Amino acid sequence: MKTKLFFLFAFVLCLLTSIDANAQLVINIRYTGENGAARKYVEEMEKSGIADRIRAIEGCIGYEYFFPANDPEGVLLIDTWEDQAALNRYHSSPAMTEASALREKYNLGNRQIRMFNPVTPGGAGGQGGAPARQGAPQQPQQQPQR
DSSP, X not given: OHHHHHHHHHHHHHHHTTOOTTSOEEEEEEEEOSTTHHHHHHHHHHHHTXXXXXXXXXXXXXXXXXXXXXXXXXXXXXXXXXXXHHHXXXXXXXXXXXXXXXXXXXXXXXXXXXEEOOEETTOGGGOOSSOEESSOOOOOOOOOOO
């Protein structure tokens, strides 16, 4: 059920932000746990092969975990997808269900999600100068602590 809700949330977020369905997507998701749960979650994602199965989904450009230096209980996932169709394939995959179950197992909560569009070379309107972001980053979406 939570997997379907997450998929629906991501889909609605895309619609609300007018993201081109063919645009590359970069998604940052920050989770928080307790007593080392975030690190244990990442270790199990890697050792069990779930992360590799996600990386093997057609259209996955990157799927990497990072640990904040100032928060020993946090983890940041940065995943990059060719387009919305690739992200949809992931959301409907068994690997998404497995990853969701593992997040529940480790009781990771306080989820914050930000979705970005790619940076376009040449600046706004192709006029040169500094690259312009095609759409602003989304404000963090606070999820209830699980």
